[in-house]
Amino acid sequence: MYSEKVMDHFMNPRNMGEIEDADGVGTVGNAKCGDIMRIFLKVEDGVIQDVKFKTFGCGAAVATSSMATEMVVGKTVEEALKVTNKAVMEALDGLPPVKVHCSLLAEQAIHAALWDYAQKHNITIEGLKPPVEDIEEIEEEE
Amino acid sequence: MERKVYADHSATTAVRPEVLEAMLPYFTEEYGNPSSIYAIARSNKQAVETAREQVAMAINAKADEIFFTGCGTESDNWALKGIAESYAGKGDHIITTSVEHHAILHTCQYLEKQGKRITYLPVDEDGVVSVEALKNAVDQDTILVSIIMANNEIGTINPIEEIGAFLHEKKILFHVDAVQAVGSLPIDVQAMHIDLLSLSAHKFYGPKGVGALYIRKGVKLRSFIHGGAQERGRRAGTENVAGIVGLGKAIELATSELEARRAQLIPMRDRLIDEVLRRIPYVRLNGARENRLPGHVNFSFQFIEGESLLILLDMAGIYASSGSACTSGSLDPSHVLLAIGLPHEIAHGSLRLTFGRENTMEDVDYILEKLPPIVERLRAMSPLYEDFIKSQN
């Protein structure tokens, strides 16, 4: 069902854990499947220095969180914003159709963490929308 | 080599060697169409009739009350849609439970769209249907009650005999989905006052793609699959002779070994339940503690999600499921776990382990060795667990 890359990131998740004094923390959930993802960011001079995640979810949710953290670390916040769920999926060699929303969870968790970082540091990030509680709202827009 | 433990017998079982052996001649040698007239087809027809007797014997019915179908799901569809139509003149109300298999639930939803009235009885926290609720639900338009004998997800057994006695007195037809029960529980359609009963061969070491419906003599049931005159005109389609022979042999073996099987499986089930509850915190057993299928265990592990758990168990050579296999394509939490009162996030973290004839106590030990660290690992990843631990401090 899952690609080798997905299985690899699921079995050996990168950046799993917490950042004690994170600059931004975002948590998003999906009421449809009940899954929840949390991203911790450490940002210095507008560049993401460290990122960690925690996920309550399926194999795809764990793998997309892991991949997404790898893809944003070292990037500026503006660049991180451009890491879409599509890009995460591609990096994982694809996901089964019923699992596409799991990658959206990863994208939105990063956005939520960036939003939290912006709020705490009183800055605005171009193009960043306030996070939603439940990513289903976004899915329905698409 | 790592151990391999297949613990998903409620999903399906391997055909046992004796059963396959009984089936084999009917693929290549005795291949005549049993409805044909010539001699070589006659042994074929005979084989089908022997299987019919084997099924009848297993549930204390008569051979001419047994009709072969393509699967348990077809049996369920036939029973419900057939009765709804054949007894439309008598009433439009059907009663079932909220914890049925989808073969019943989705059929009921279809019938609702056709204008039938369906009552879904609640169950208690063990998953047992309330006989009181049933008594209150019947009215003069009730034509059928359909109750699962033993639940496929949580293993709980319903009081079929008590319900049957009540319905018999009320003269309301009684259908029982016994797909999970055959080979695990004694079944007697007379003593239990059952009018229609569904079963499926692949749940008791027979082949996939063949089932049966018991229809008590005198019950009107229109055909569901129309066509030729097979199964005395009630179920058309060239008979799956090899499959039917396999079903017959499998049910005969399963019934004769019923007590031995229970004696094998109950201690395994009980040890797994006791030890998991002892060794792992924040876990609950779903379904009744005692009143459950012999090899059937279902847990919910708080703070973790079912699919991740299954994948890690799979990596460790343990094959389990998170409820019913038929819904693995879906993201919804189990309707059964919601019906017994679990909140959404806990219903998501359930694990079903179901043992069968090839399993041993060593398999249980192996699961007890592998499961705790896997649960721990997933909890370490879980934001829900993090929140919970923080809230404890």
Place this chain on the structure above:
Amino acid sequence: MERKVYADHSATTAVRPEVLEAMLPYFTEEYGNPSSIYAIARSNKQAVETAREQVAMAINAKADEIFFTGCGTESDNWALKGIAESYAGKGDHIITTSVEHHAILHTCQYLEKQGKRITYLPVDEDGVVSVEALKNAVDQDTILVSIIMANNEIGTINPIEEIGAFLHEKKILFHVDAVQAVGSLPIDVQAMHIDLLSLSAHKFYGPKGVGALYIRKGVKLRSFIHGGAQERGRRAGTENVAGIVGLGKAIELATSELEARRAQLIPMRDRLIDEVLRRIPYVRLNGARENRLPGHVNFSFQFIEGESLLILLDMAGIYASSGSACTSGSLDPSHVLLAIGLPHEIAHGSLRLTFGRENTMEDVDYILEKLPPIVERLRAMSPLYEDFIKSQN
């Protein structure tokens, strides 16, 4: 030893060794439920998907347009009942022919009771449906036309491509019962503009109890068997993995050997027809002389009755039938023979001989040796023959 000649391949065929071999692992080793998540079930799921591709390839469809069923009869029931319901908003009229298999005819009769309007098109004396009559029969309420590709009783082939082109233009859905055609005729659902097509494994050396329905993408078809999410939510029930694998392998072989099989069977068929007509008086060939299935022969012998003929042939080691095997329980003369204009008493004396891959020209010779004296013997017994002979003098 007497020879044994199985000449009833239109009733059913023996599973060929390569097919059985492909199936075997799925009974005892690869037995996981294909809907499960773990690795051992995945090879199983893969096997089902390979079979789906094999079927798609054989009829020029896409894999996701193929749905596995429990038999050809179920496929027919699903197609007709499903379309009748899913397109009820568009119209209530279905057109079929008077020579369909009972799986279609009895389903249509059921639909008539549900208030649908069914037109049964007549056929000519060869058994070919009239395209003119079809054109006159369609109206703005016509939602479906269902036509048998090749007739199971008389072997006649219908002009499917011509009908398909007409219906495609009219935007009317087209279902084809190709149960007898697979492995005997080339099938291309694109060129033939077919929207739904039924097939059954046991007619082309696959196992009994498994069929398929092709559903063109975009066609709405409600489920017929409700339940789990198998077959992408359209056909519930645990997949008959071994059966499906057998169907896939069998259709692949049958398609690749199509020309070889035709080259083998047509001369046998033609010799039998020519010689019987030459050697036995008062006999007619039923169905078209050329436009018929490669191994298919159907005669009517005046003054004698079918069952007696079959029994004597059986005694001589020749296994044949008197039409469709599914109706052997019935005493009515064949609806197909009546539709091509045979009077009752002649329709009763029909004999179907259908050859397949194991038959040889020696089998034909053997039949030609045994059949004439049997016919003679029965005629000597027949008061009708006596009357006839007397009337000749």
